[in-house]
Amino acid sequence: MASRSQGSLVVRRILRNPVAVVGLVIVLSYLFVAAFAPRIAPFDPNEQDLSKSFAPMSAEHPFGCDEFGRDLLSRIIFGARTSLIIQIFSVCIALVVGVFLGALGGYFGGWLDEGIMRMMDILLAFPGILLALAIVAMLGPDLRNLIIAIGIYSIPQFARITRGSVISVKQNDYVTAARAVGETQASIILRYVLPNAISPIIIQTTLRMATVLLTAAGLGFLGLGVQPPEPEWGTMLSNARMYLRSAPMVAVIPGLSIMLVVLGFNFFGDGSQDALNPRLKE
Amino acid sequence: MGRFILRRLAMLIPVLVGVSLVAFLILHLAPGDPARLMAGIDASQEDVEMLRHKFGLDRPLPAQYAMFVRGLFTGELMSLRYESPAMEVILPRLKNTLVLACASIVVAVVLGVSAGVLSATHRRSWVDYAATVLSLFGISMPVFWWGLLLMLLFSVKLMWLPSGGMGTIRHIILPALVLGTASTGIIARMTRSSMLDVLRQDYITTATAKGLTRQLVVNRHALRNALIPTVTVVGLQFGQLLAGAVLTETVFTWPGIGRLLVSSILARDLPVVQATLVIVALFFVFVNLAVDILYAILDPRIRYHG
Numbered sequence: 001m002a003s004r005s006q007g008s009l010v011v012r013r014i015l016r017n018p019v020a021v022v023g024l025v026i027v028l029s030y031l032f033v034a035a036f037a038p039r040i041a042p043f044d045p046n047e048q049d050l051s052k053s054f055a056p057m058s059a060e061h062p063f064g065c066d067e068f069g070r071d072l073l074s075r076i077i078f079g080a081r082t083s084l085i086i087q088i089f090s091v092c093i094a095l096v097v098g099v100f101l102g103a104l105g106g107y108f109g110g111w112l113d114e115g116i117m118r119m120m121d122i123l124l125a126f127p128g129i130l131l132a133l134a135i136v137a138m139l140g141p142d143l144r145n146l147i148i149a150i151g152i153y154s155i156p157q158f159a160r161i162t163r164g165s166v167i168s169v170k171q172n173d174y175v176t177a178a179r180a181v182g183e184t185q186a187s188i189i190l191r192y193v194l195p196n197a198i199s200p201i202i203i204q205t206t207l208r209m210a211t212v213l214l215t216a217a218g219l220g221f222l223g224l225g226v227q228p229p230e231p232e233w234g235t236m237l238s239n240a241r242m243y244l245r246s247a248p249m250v251a252v253i254p255g256l257s258i259m260l261v262v263l264g265f266n267f268f269g270d271g272s273q274d275a276l277n278p279r280l281k282e
Numbered sequence: 283m284g285r286f287i288l289r290r291l292a293m294l295i296p297v298l299v300g301v302s303l304v305a306f307l308i309l310h311l312a313p314g315d316p317a318r319l320m321a322g323i324d325a326s327q328e329d330v331e332m333l334r335h336k337f338g339l340d341r342p343l344p345a346q347y348a349m350f351v352r353g354l355f356t357g358e359l360m361s362l363r364y365e366s367p368a369m370e371v372i373l374p375r376l377k378n379t380l381v382l383a384c385a386s387i388v389v390a391v392v393l394g395v396s397a398g399v400l401s402a403t404h405r406r407s408w409v410d411y412a413a414t415v416l417s418l419f420g421i422s423m424p425v426f427w428w429g430l431l432l433m434l435l436f437s438v439k440l441m442w443l444p445s446g447g448m449g450t451i452r453h454i455i456l457p458a459l460v461l462g463t464a465s466t467g468i469i470a471r472m473t474r475s476s477m478l479d480v481l482r483q484d485y486i487t488t489a490t491a492k493g494l495t496r497q498l499v500v501n502r503h504a505l506r507n508a509l510i511p512t513v514t515v516v517g518l519q520f521g522q523l524l525a526g527a528v529l530t531e532t533v534f535t536w537p538g539i540g541r542l543l544v545s546s547i548l549a550r551d552l553p554v555v556q557a558t559l560v561i562v563a564l565f566f567v568f569v570n571l572a573v574d575i576l577y578a579i580l581d582p583r584i585r586y587h588g
Contacts, residue, residue, distance in 0.1 A: 126525075217426075
């Protein structure tokens with residue numbers, strides 16, 4: 001009961017924050033577009049019609065057409081779906097592995113913690129996009145490997161956040177009490193520690209969605225992400241570079257889509273952070 | 283202090299070994315035979331075997347790892363594309379990337395700290411909101427797209443600045459601005475929040491009560507302490523810039539290690555990929571260490587031992 005009323009308090013606080021609401025609206029629209037892409041898109045995203053190559057914006061093609069005469073709007077809509085797939089699967093990998101390792105290290109401490117954290121340090125020693133780049137270099141560029149690469153590269157962030165949160169939660173009396181009544185370690189972690197350590201993990205998930213999208217698009221831009229003709233915003237942008245002078249919109253629109261969605265996740269994550277952090281209460 | 287630094291250096295050893303192991307394994311975990319990979323698709327079986335022997339790929343893995351690490355330093359690790367030691371290929375490009383990264387960090391610190399201070403001192407005004415929204419934009423902007431937009435405006439339309447390459451000071455303006463954008467946003471946000479923390483402290487109230495002007499309080503008393511956490515962020519950002527350079531260099535055809543890394547991956551020049559990864563990670567790890575030490579010097583509350 002108590003947690004529910006606290007939950008609704010958090011929701012109310014998020015809804016009072018204009019930045020978070022704008023973010024939420026963008027994120028929800030993006031999810032909608034990605035989920036119903038085949039119904040919303042006016043054309044097949046891969047259908048070529050060379051007679052319409054670089055067709056300007058019109059009622060039929062609101063964003064115009066690309067070099068192969070494919071409808072840009074439809075490609076953007078299906079690109080949303082590609083991005084969402086990458087985000088969901090890679091963040092899931094990172095979430096499961098990262099939370100597991102972080103909880104293990106944070107709860108048990110000692111050499112186990114030391115070992116796990118040193119492993120994370122090694123992964124973190126490759127800054128930014130570099131680790132993902134290295135993994136794609138190893139496995140070869142395609143959608144599946146991209147998801148694996150971005151998933152692995154996000155693990156340390158989740159492990160670190162979870163570890164910190166678990167360490168602070170495990171000092172609570174109710175954890176000591178659970179231990180005293182003889183609950184198993186697994187049950188203490190799953191029933192008492194993790195549920196109370198969850199809010200920074202949720203925030204991290206939202207913010208990570210933004211980073212992951214940017215990274216996937218960046219790899220796409222480098223030609224090391226999703227391969228054409230599959231519609232993906234970064235890859236589309238990369239192909240459009242060649243025609244930057246004659247048809248700038250073909251490059252501008254995919255970039256705008258990336259920025260808008262990333263902004264949405266950042267706005268929402270940032271706003272919820274304020275709402276979930278009691279220290280920042282006015 | 284000396285012991286603190288030594289202890290931190292000792293902690294780096296497992297990380298550095300791990301980094302070199304990861305780089306080493308890239309070649310060996312890749313699906314397929316590394317020797318065939320190096321030789322190319324249309325190489326004969328004899329060529330493949332020759333390569334296998336030449337690169338020691340027929341030896342046990344630990345021996346190969348030792349060879350790899352030694353090769354990094356002795357120049358025995360050869361680039362497949364350039365037929366010269368991988369390090370000789372990397373170092374001149376590393377210099378170019380560092381030039382770009384330094385220019386970007388200057389841009390990011392100047393813009394970011396000013397925006398952060400303005401935000402904090404004009405809290406809840408339109409200046410604050412504008413700075414907050416702009417810094418979120420900075421963080422959310424895909425570097426490569428932002429680069430193309432600026433190129434479109436300043437190189438294609440206005441023809442003020444070159445669209446790529448390296449040489450004069452005019453060549454570095456756009457790439458530095460683009461690479462520094464995300465860091466500007468992060469530095470601005472960090473400065474704002476630490477400045478707000480400091481402005482709440484008692485000694486600021488005291489200074490104000492003494493009758494000092496607002497400007498003097500902010501510049502002399504608040505900023506100095508507020509910048510301590512910012513120093514950390516700037517350090518971390520510098521490392522991130524090396525990675526961000528991969529995209530910026532590709533957009534502006536800047537001849538740095540970022541572009542080298544991507545082209546080496548595409549050309550399957552794996553020794554160069556491996557060596558570049560090791561170099562960048564090494565650099566990043568030592569910059570972070572330097573930041574930690576600097577932080578300990580700047581903030582006397584941090585204990586060196588413990």
